[in-house]
Amino acid sequence: MKIVLIMPRGALYRHKTGVFKKAIRYAPLTLTTLAALVPSELNANIEIIDEGISDIPELITADLVGITAITGTALRAYAIADRLRAENIPVVLGGVHPTLMPDEAAKHADAIVTGFAEESWPQLLRDFKAGQMKKIYTQSPTLSMEKLVIPRRDLLKAKGYVSIDSVQATRGCINECDFCIVPIAWGRRMYLRPVQDVIDELSKIKSRYILFVDVSPIENVKYAKDLYRAMIPLNKIWVSPATIKMADDEELLGLASRSGCRGLLIGFESVSQQTLRNMGKGFNYSDKYKVQVKKLHDHGIAIQACLVFGFESDDKTVFAKTVDFVNELSLDLPRYTVYTPFPGTPIHNKLKGENRIIETNWSFYDAQHVVFRPAQMTPEELQEGHYWAWKQSYRYDSIFKRLSGAKCLLQYMLPANLAYRFYGNKLDTYSREKMTS
Numbered sequence: 001m002k003i004v005l006i007m008p009r010g011a012l013y014r015h016k017t018g019v020f021k022k023a024i025r026y027a028p029l030t031l032t033t034l035a036a037l038v039p040s041e042l043n044a045n046i047e048i049i050d051e052g053i054s055d056i057p058e059l060i061t062a063d064l065v066g067i068t069a070i071t072g073t074a075l076r077a078y079a080i081a082d083r084l085r086a087e088n089i090p091v092v093l094g095g096v097h098p099t100l101m102p103d104e105a106a107k108h109a110d111a112i113v114t115g116f117a118e119e120s121w122p123q124l125l126r127d128f129k130a131g132q133m134k135k136i137y138t139q140s141p142t143l144s145m146e147k148l149v150i151p152r153r154d155l156l157k158a159k160g161y162v163s164i165d166s167v168q169a170t171r172g173c174i175n176e177c178d179f180c181i182v183p184i185a186w187g188r189r190m191y192l193r194p195v196q197d198v199i200d201e202l203s204k205i206k207s208r209y210i211l212f213v214d215v216s217p218i219e220n221v222k223y224a225k226d227l228y229r230a231m232i233p234l235n236k237i238w239v240s241p242a243t244i245k246m247a248d249d250e251e252l253l254g255l256a257s258r259s260g261c262r263g264l265l266i267g268f269e270s271v272s273q274q275t276l277r278n279m280g281k282g283f284n285y286s287d288k289y290k291v292q293v294k295k296l297h298d299h300g301i302a303i304q305a306c307l308v309f310g311f312e313s314d315d316k317t318v319f320a321k322t323v324d325f326v327n328e329l330s331l332d333l334p335r336y337t338v339y340t341p342f343p344g345t346p347i348h349n350k351l352k353g354e355n356r357i358i359e360t361n362w363s364f365y366d367a368q369h370v371v372f373r374p375a376q377m378t379p380e381e382l383q384e385g386h387y388w389a390w391k392q393s394y395r396y397d398s399i400f401k402r403l404s405g406a407k408c409l410l411q412y413m414l415p416a417n418l419a420y421r422f423y424g425n426k427l428d429t430y431s432r433e434k435m436t437s
């Protein structure tokens, strides 16, 4: 049996025509995990296609194709699925968007997989082999995180990524920020892999550099401390997403640092406390950010800082205030996004109820495009301000000032800043036609 697994990419992130360079592209875990879950008795030949690093061939030969989609790639996924099904190749759709919009996705697939895939995907494949594939497979929320499969990294084209050594220790999040799909798609809870399982996987990875793709493993502090303590002897260097709470627990921060933490992706989201409270992220305190960032930098930890524009309380002054904040705190790698009402989120329901959603083409739901009418500016002002912030923060003088202030992980942060400079400067060159291609 031949199985082809495809990850389509949005226009900005696509091979050749996109603007997202290798220095900021890590290998996703979805396709490699799905490949590892294929039951061995099927003796399948498996091919992985990540559109971020290679084209999707005109001609695909397969017994079954699996396509994973997020909201921003849903229409692209549907177009590929429709094409393949017209050629009599059965297609399975899965991932975040089919989980959020199963009825929509089902129109373009022979079967869909919602939620995680650890038990449902192997079952689907066995049913397919027996000629009994059902229309929908849903992973039970009682999924055990013990003895998860080791992703098939050997199937990746390694040279397309800054790292293929992505690892996951936890899934899910206990928080409930109003724009976030994580609690909507997977429930407001955490799934924890046994620490020893994670250590076993890390021990088998030859590279010293590891990239955790959890959303925030430190939301369970005891688990995170146990994990970091156990990682110390491995002598790895690692980066991970985490909430800013990391800076407030001396023991946790010390263990993270001793186990090799050199970079964190942190959702600061806003410089306004009122805005943070309104979005459900009241555990971030904007007046503590400066001290927290200094603590992280003092531990040699670089910060990829996520900041969002377009909250209900944001007016036109938010862009300059945020750019100044990023410079003042020497945030190593700022990443700006636009508040986006992904389907199923509280903010989607609110804006839809107020008739303020102005764009329904999913291709624009990539968090870089305005798809709703903001409360205190026009959609155009929000879009232009967003582009302006990217360009300001990635001027050479800003890069120099921030990196010389932070002095962390420079061998990665310098090329990553240059890659984001390229990305930020090109965002406004994407026409509607290009975005929907």
Ligand code: SF4
Residues within 6 Å of the ligand: 173, 174, 175, 176, 177, 180, 181, 182, 183, 215, 216, 243, 267
């Ligand atoms: S803390 Fe992060 S992952 Fe958790 S709900 Fe908020 S934005 Fe989502």
